[in-house]
Amino acid sequence: MDTVQRRPQPITVDPVRMTLAALLVVGLGAIGMALVGQFAFGLVPCILCLYQRVPYAVVAGLSALGVLLPLTTTVRRRLVAMAGVVFLVGAAIAFYHVGVEAHWWAAATGCAGTPVGQMTMEQFQAQIFTPQKPCDQVDVRFLGLSLAGWNTIASLVLAVGCLLQSRRLSSGSST
Template identity: 35%
Template sequence: MTSLSRARLIAILVPNALLWGAIGSQYIGHLVPCEMCMWQRWPHLAAIVLALVAILLRGQPAASRLFTLLAALAILVSGGIGVYHAGVEYHWWQGPPRCTGGGFTSLADLMKAPVVMCDIPQWKLAGISLAGFNAIISIVAGLAVIGFASRKAAR
């Protein structure tokens, strides 16, 4: 298996696993996603589409590499959002007022707020929330895809 093939494999499998894991935790585990949780899903969906294009273009290495690297970038974006969300959950920094309960000036504003707050993790394992796990896995996977996709083919 070539390094570009490995990169494409990671670029398709990891976002699928994370996205389906999030959907499973929502519909099977009954964890209601907050607004920031949803933000993390969109780059994974984009990464899946980009990785599929890269796979379809596997006969054209330069184009396939480009789409694989774009998929890696999308995975890293989700990881970055995960870092931001985890920081909000751990109260390292402020999150968006709309989903953290701050900034309401009227009862009408409060009534429009989402039911699930972004600064209260619904689930943790070893002190790491789902946003934290998404950040860790996405950043490692995104960097691995870049590393494999950037390698020159063996001669």
């Protein structure tokens, strides 16, 4: 009885799909860290803190689509580029928050609440029971930067990384 020795087939890794999987981990990880800070360590987010979570959720959603759906490589590469643009928007939001914290510019009205004279009784009661944290109040600094400052840096690095990776993947193949 002849047994034919078969060589194992090499495992092929799709670099575009792996990039999207990494972005999915980044997006979910950032949101998870924010929630741990909020609920485990009692860091109360202001409205700008909450806005800074949105780009990570968008990137996680785009990445999940790219990983789970049977899309072409070209569409997946475009999702990586879109993630880069979303991270640029996230960097702008975070930088705006840094400016509010440093008093470079005034906060949006949602950061400080509505003046009592301009509220209805229902709005006033709602604000009493759910106090809003001012956006210029910094709870945590690490190496001299607030969390918004670190998010500005991280978002810029991620944006550049996504855009460079998208370009690299585009020059590597054409499917």
